[in-house]
Amino acid sequence: MVVKVGIAKLGNIASGVMAELLLDERADREDMQTFMATSGTKLQPEDIDRVVSTMKAWEPDFCIVVSPNGVLPGPVGARDELLKAGIPCVVITDDITTKKEGWEALKASSFGYIIMKADAMIGARREFLDPVEMADFNGNLVKVLALTGAFRKLQTELDKVIDQVKEGKKGADLVLPKVVMTSDKAVDGEFSNPYALAKARAAYEIAQAVAGVNVKGCFMTKEWEKYIPIVASAHEMMRQAAALGDEAREIEKAGNGIIRKPHKKDGTIVSKITLISKPE
Amino acid sequence: MVVKVGIAKLGNIASGVMAELLLDERADREDMQTFMATSGTKLQPEDIDRVVSTMKAWEPDFCIVVSPNGVLPGPVGARDELLKAGIPCVVITDDITTKKEGWEALKASSFGYIIMKADAMIGARREFLDPVEMADFNGNLVKVLALTGAFRKLQTELDKVIDQVKEGKKGADLVLPKVVMTSDKAVDGEFSNPYALAKARAAYEIAQAVAGVNVKGCFMTKEWEKYIPIVASAHEMMRQAAALGDEAREIEKAGNGIIRKPHKKDGTIVSKITLISKPE
Amino acid sequence: MVVKVGIAKLGNIASGVMAELLLDERADREDMQTFMATSGTKLQPEDIDRVVSTMKAWEPDFCIVVSPNGVLPGPVGARDELLKAGIPCVVITDDITTKKEGWEALKASSFGYIIMKADAMIGARREFLDPVEMADFNGNLVKVLALTGAFRKLQTELDKVIDQVKEGKKGADLVLPKVVMTSDKAVDGEFSNPYALAKARAAYEIAQAVAGVNVKGCFMTKEWEKYIPIVASAHEMMRQAAALGDEAREIEKAGNGIIRKPHKKDGTIVSKITLISKPE
Amino acid sequence: MVVKVGIAKLGNIASGVMAELLLDERADREDMQTFMATSGTKLQPEDIDRVVSTMKAWEPDFCIVVSPNGVLPGPVGARDELLKAGIPCVVITDDITTKKEGWEALKASSFGYIIMKADAMIGARREFLDPVEMADFNGNLVKVLALTGAFRKLQTELDKVIDQVKEGKKGADLVLPKVVMTSDKAVDGEFSNPYALAKARAAYEIAQAVAGVNVKGCFMTKEWEKYIPIVASAHEMMRQAAALGDEAREIEKAGNGIIRKPHKKDGTIVSKITLISKPE
Amino acid sequence: MVVKVGIAKLGNIASGVMAELLLDERADREDMQTFMATSGTKLQPEDIDRVVSTMKAWEPDFCIVVSPNGVLPGPVGARDELLKAGIPCVVITDDITTKKEGWEALKASSFGYIIMKADAMIGARREFLDPVEMADFNGNLVKVLALTGAFRKLQTELDKVIDQVKEGKKGADLVLPKVVMTSDKAVDGEFSNPYALAKARAAYEIAQAVAGVNVKGCFMTKEWEKYIPIVASAHEMMRQAAALGDEAREIEKAGNGIIRKPHKKDGTIVSKITLISKPE
Amino acid sequence: MVVKVGIAKLGNIASGVMAELLLDERADREDMQTFMATSGTKLQPEDIDRVVSTMKAWEPDFCIVVSPNGVLPGPVGARDELLKAGIPCVVITDDITTKKEGWEALKASSFGYIIMKADAMIGARREFLDPVEMADFNGNLVKVLALTGAFRKLQTELDKVIDQVKEGKKGADLVLPKVVMTSDKAVDGEFSNPYALAKARAAYEIAQAVAGVNVKGCFMTKEWEKYIPIVASAHEMMRQAAALGDEAREIEKAGNGIIRKPHKKDGTIVSKITLISKPE
């Protein structure tokens, strides 16, 4: 059986940049296929409609709906539409836990969700953010999410849904993830050395703190002479978070302790630690 | 007028991870929209067909076809199909210039192309590459492509096509990019400080050299005790390339010399150097 | 005239570790003298009484009262006592702005205050914090406060009070500082290069975020297996903040742009930038 | 029983910046209390007298007299005065072992002493040393003294005196420390990994070599164009020493080998190595 | 018996800078002596003749002929001349394996050879290479060759020849090394930690890639505005390779795993790992 | 005219490793030639005799005699012998200025000398120093001597002698260098940025301090458990000195301020600063 995983990307967050790759890192899995469509960076009704229609037409076993700020009308409408079409959805979004009402509604709903607290907003000011700065920030953020364990947890949760489909479950019977990805959650079980874990946890906390600084720089400060240094400092924080994630991994290398959990062709996850060894 | 840019992603290369984001880094452009579909990491006929059909149905003004090894039957078939449907295509691929025949054919064709020589193959061995390692490698590679100027060059070439559409050109009248992205090409005009440029050039060269090492580790070495250290060393090279790209940018910061070229809402590109200033 | 500056240290925060040194960095000022007494790390009534009595006996022109959590009964009692004795007080404390009531009272009072938001609580758990870890954390925090400009702002505010005394003002006529030391406040005017400023601002934000993590680790988590990684991650954050402050200063070195503002013997502050030059 | 530890700080050296904190790093010891008074950075008779009188009035069980250059009349007078009042003294000073006569006298005396050879003189030139540079240098030096083990040795020696008081000894019966803190002495027994120890030893040696450079820059060179680069180079040396101390600790982290020796509430010292463990 | 090892250096490559030192690292070997003569950086017939005559006059048991580009007439003539005089030769050269004919001839000959593939050509352009740049490049390259294991392999091969002489073999009976020093060859058996090995392998690969960049900059590019950045980037690559070699060694330190193989006085090689131990 | 420069290397110091290369960094000088002979690492009479005879036979215009500890009978005898043969000599040695008598004799003699104070003794203990450690130490030391300016000063002094020969002077008429290479001497005039100079000066001071530590480890400590950490710490110091030299150069890169002084073919020295420029 080949599970069909749809991915609807509405706008961009770093967690969505490689969601489908995380599920099949060497492109050799035979138990599932993915189809992703994205509205680019836009969240207009017609953009979203295009993505949703494409997904509905493909009839995936379940659909991942990735977007920033997943309590906005756009993403909310998209998942409602997909649900109506009988497609179970897992929402992946950056932090919406401070937006009380929307967050309560999502928690109470039948949707799955993964709230990535470190997937901080970018410093989206024209005087600062050009394509190079944007890509570099996302490169750093991808490294943070990868090296702290957050990406692994996200992947594992999605794999659990795939496994259920393979076992014959479908629609409303699927148990979907309900995860707020905190620093403690992200790093849990990912490290052999406790100082590596502490560094990764610190990296995640710093990345998480970036959001507040960019919100201040993008929405709460008017004068460009003032907001430029603010968003610039937020990107320096993210660069440092990436460096710290890297330090964590270097410590694991020093102890030959990196925990690797590749997929096999049949989708099962195997595990290994010693570098020169076969995963089991 | 709103230009419709289609993006067909067949399998994954780092250059494709954020192609649509490079064109609209702050999601505020009003002169174009993008629609991307991807086959995930698969290159099977049915996967490709799904993507191509989706694109054809949308009828973009032109289409970017991103894939590894763009002389394989899959990507070649996809672009032929799109061309037949009257959709001009720009091929983005990792290095195929050593694959003589396919490369000659592409050069001679009416397709545009951007060959990203530093977008090196990943160390795709199960004993080594799990989702975390995959994401970290891509984070490093994104940083290299961003910080050396390669992404800017890619974006600029695509923007030129968009501009032509805005001027009323279409189909076969569009002048499409014909670019082999070498280290010299990537760094040209991107730096205020010549040592920053030299470091970026070095980063690009190292990234480019990764490909050969991973080819050896993935295709030319049988024993896992032998290929694991090889692919591991390739990833260490890429990590170092990213570090060197970072050094280049830090030098530019020290001279307050980072060249920023953001898009305006109408898609025009403005430019600035001094951090605390407005782009013009 | 020689101004008498009393310093009452009740318990420890990094801002107090070298308050008297900041006022007379080369020990050659002839216009003022300081006398400091401290209760060590204790905040018991008798400890505080000892310090307060010593200060009252010396009859300083004004007194700096440094303590953590400056809304606790101990520090509050100490400053009330000193005020009753006619000694104007400037309160220096770590962040109390989240403790609404006490903070409102302090704002409304006649006391001066300097709230050091980055002077984060230490990871005070016996399983983690021994004398070496404590000293290293404070070394890092001293570097952050120095290199971001926070210490300079603190020193300048205190120098303004000294200057008033030299001009003949005293008691209630002294205008005392009312400063919440935010990241924007700390870095303002301290850097020649805007990226150095952005890095320093980032360092300050990270240091500030340490407080929340240590509060969680010290007061909100019961199990030692859980709180050890939390406080360890907080110290990793502070180490990274110090590294970032250091990066800021290195950038200033690269541009020969470090702004130096030493005291002269008569207490006036002179200024210089180019390293090989005389301050003016 | 609560031991009373007096601390008289005359002028400043880094070893004195946190002497009282080292004895009670989490402020929860119930077996002793400290009272510290300081003359600020001044060493005038009246400044010293103020400190000495305060100490005598408090009648501590013993007194630590911290100062630079502990063979100067000021510090010598202070300890003689305290001794006359029946208060045993431990002298903490930077390196005086090259000042033959004074050193011989101290060795022969009944005073305890801890000579901190790495507590190098600062680059006290107005063209260079402002409050920020001063604080940063001391931050670096605190890190060196902490991370090499020198602070632990100092603390342990003082704790031994406290223990004697708790056992009922007093006055001339107390066995006081007689320690010259060399690099070999500082690092002894502090590290699990021998390369960490070698790095810490190197850090201490570099810090120790700073003194000679600053003496040359402060006392033996007249022209400011010449002495500025000299003292600037001394501070670069100290920055590098701190970096090396940090490398040592990172190596210990990599092996989960940091040796921690916190105080318990009753003042006993417990010990642990593995991070996630209870000290014993 | 004392073996006589001659070393003829014709021009310079980094592998020759310390060939004789590698054989007797503490200058206490009693079983052999070396005599080295060099033509400086020149390869003119008379320069070579001087060196060859000196060697012939000394009558070494065998001779090492070190030069760049060991298929040039100069080095070829020198070794032929020495062979004619009955002196067995081992050729050490940078990479000549791309120079097919000369390489085949050498392989087929009775000479021994060690082809050092990472001993890359320097960026020999007057606008870039002055004595400081030259020495720094060689310092980096020496570090790469040392820290990757390449120097050890070279030394071991030469020691094997010395051992044969000690056993009584001579002239054509000596089995001479036939080694192409690839990355895999260099790192083999040199590391306790597999990530250290991977980093060293990466360092070697980067150093090897420098050659192509410098060939482009020195021989294939005419305009100085173009070739300066090219050779500058090659030196940045080598600097990074040295940094990576250093990372490898630091990882080994973290695991107390550095493999040391010193010579004893009698020339035998002993071995040890734990730092605080005697070699055996 | 082609000046003949002889180089007699007796034993090894880092200053001798590339003396001849410093004089002709791109091997294209037409005004001089060098001939170097070395006794390897030995200093026995017969080894020295071999070198001296070779030199005398060649009849150079002047001879550089490089050795460690240049007041030992071996090096002293060698230069006396060469002088007797009418060959003017310049002595290059590591620090002998603490060896009073020999140093006074050399100063008073007709020999030229360059005393390289940072060319510190290596940690020559079998338990520590194998060929890899030896080469890495020398790589670091070469970097220190290059990047601090010490090598340039050495080269310039030798070039001055060559220039005199070209002007027709010879024998006793040659004015030979009389230089003690202190940190101040080494860095003088080598840097555009004063912080780069300060860092280089610090690197040189640290390297210089290595000597004392290695002397203690090699000659003054008996037990191997004790001397291993001592010599290991000395090598850590040298590694840090190299890192600091590197920092100095990176600062110069950031300001596009590296001063380059290549030789032309005719031996004249030209100069440039901006990287993309021709030397003049």
Ligand SMILES: [Mg+2]
């Ligand atoms: Mg985002």
Ligand SMILES: [Mg+2]
């Ligand atoms: Mg592993």
Ligand SMILES: [Mg+2]
């Ligand atoms: Mg605190």
Ligand SMILES: [Mg+2]
């Ligand atoms: Mg001091």
Ligand SMILES: [Mg+2]
């Ligand atoms: Mg531990």
Ligand SMILES: [Mg+2]
């Ligand atoms: Mg070479």
Ligand SMILES: [Mg+2]
């Ligand atoms: Mg030496």
Ligand SMILES: [Mg+2]
């Ligand atoms: Mg230059």
